[in-house]
Amino acid sequence: MGTFSLEPDQLAWCAELRDHAARRLAPLAEKSEPGRVNRPLLTELGRLGLLDRLFTSGALDLCLMRESLARGCTEAETALALQGLGAHPVHAHGTPEQRARWLPEVGAGRAVAAFALSEPGAGSDAAALALRAEPDREPGASGAEGTGGWRLTGEKRWISNAPEADFYTVFARTAADAGARGVTAFLVPADRPGLTGEHLDMLSPHPIGTLTFDGVPVGPDDVLGEVDRGFRVAMGTLNLFRPSVGAFAVGMAQAALDATLAHTAERQAFGGPLSDLQTVRHTVADMALRVESARLMVHAAASAYDEAPDSGDVPRRAAMAKLQATETAQHVVDAAVQLHGARALRRGHLLEHLYREVRAPRIYEGATEVQYAIIARELYASHGEATRP
Known part of the structure; x- marks a missing residue:
């Protein structure tokens, strides 16, 4: 397994991505028509070189991209992730002609x-x-x-x-x-x-x-x-992208935690800031604990994929990371809404947005219950191999 701490250049890149998300991508996302593909947003992702990195980066870099973008612009994160999910099978299994026809167009944001x-x-x-x-x-x-x-x-x-x-x-x-x-x-x-x-x-x-x-x-x-071997294509793609769904969830959870720290430090109640209340401090500490734990599981799963993508351990780690991170994000965002009170339910508030966004990742690319089934199946399979004479 690789290190659990990021290198300085990785941390700097994540900060750069968060800045791009807030300054260049969020304004384009605000112009989205609900439920429709935002092609100008894709074009900007292509201009920044992020779509091309879908095909040159490892699983850990993909997770870093998704978490960093999610902290500043969930729409940009989702647009990038969907390009990767749809085009990765072409990158991994396509003929030279298929790759030449479509991957440059996907990388430039011209093809969806x-x-x-x-x-x-x-x-x-x-x-x-x-x-x-x-x-x-x-x-x-x-x-x-x-x-x-x-x-x-x-x-x-x-x-x-x-x-x-x-x-x-x-x-x-x-x-x-x-x-x-x-x-x-x-x-x-x-x-x-x-x-x-x-x-x-x-x-x-x-x-x-x-x-x-x-x-x-x-x-x-x-x-x-x-x-007749397409199921391998599907599962290979999901083994790569499931940890990065967890990264998306961690990014949303971190955004909720950041907002909660700022709000509770400033909001006055009962003679002082909310952050003076022990119950608030314990809730915030629990949120931080859950976010960091989920992030470590995501990084561990991504590192395992990068080291040996065909390892039998990859499906279990991918399932664990996806399950833990998405369930964590649901809990953390809900806690953030509770500490913000009614203002967090107002249309247009960051937490109102995150509250709607955070629900779907627990279902797509394998619901939480499916991840439990995968984890148990892989554990029993490994146990059988270990005890077989």
């Missing part, structure tokens, strides 16, 4: 990427996908040369950046009754015939929607990785 895994009946149980990839007997149906393509039929739901993305990493069933072993990942440009979508109105106004596939043509040149 999306990760299309969840379905109406397959969220936490990702292996239960129902989107069908049926053999296409018509030559050249995908627009590529040769035969051997498929037609995608079904629906995806809860897809971030849908239906506005320029391309989707889509997971579809190519082998019936094969569970996780019969799923294939495809790169599907948004202009393919038969692909439509709708926006969904969510608690936190992120771009998210549904996708309907009505015989959408794809070919062998659209496959990411290997046929």
Whole structure:
């Protein structure tokens, strides 16, 4: 395992990112249309070189980016993370042609990427996908040369950046009754015939929607990785991004803690500042304890991934970091709202914003209950290996 303390250059970079988030990115985020992709924000992320770093950085750097941006502008953090989630399978498993076509556009903020895994009946149980990839007997149906393509039929739901993305990493069933072993990942440009979508109105106004596939043509040149091995693509992506979801949560929790320190030191009540009250001081100390503990778990999981991404220990550490950090953030933000009182519930207040933002990470990329299941599965698997004669 790597060190648990950051180097001076890493700390300086995090401070620079927080400054960018507050000065350059937050003003663009304020101009967002609720529930829609903010392309000017993506362009600025590209101009700052942060989107390109999605493909050149390790897991720890990704976590540092997400936490630092979240402390100053959650919209910028989310925009960056969704680009990474949608495009990482192309970076890791795409052909040279696929990478050359899309990654420079993603890095510049000109192309919007999306990760299309969840379905109406397959969220936490990702292996239960129902989107069908049926053999296409018509030559050249995908627009590529040769035969051997498929037609995608079904629906995806809860897809971030849908239906506005320029391309989707889509997971579809190519082998019936094969569970996780019969799923294939495809790169599907948004202009393919038969692909439509709708926006969904969510608690936190992120771009998210549904996708309907009505015989959408794809070919062998659209496959990411290997046929019937797409579940590995999905899980490999989630093993990288789950700790960074934790980093996002830590960033929100730290922002809430910072605001609470400032508020309780200034707010007068009962003859002095709130910070003079023992119950307030204990609450703030507990918040700080939880934030720092979660941060250390996130850094440990990211360091483990950077040292050995294919290690059997990575899924457990990723699940632990994601679970601990997202649950911590929910608790810390709620405590911050309580100490701020009614002002924190007013529309436009930082904590009102964080209170809406902090709920979803406990669900997406594997709900808390799924993370418990992963942790237990990996622990019992390791125990079995250790005790096997």
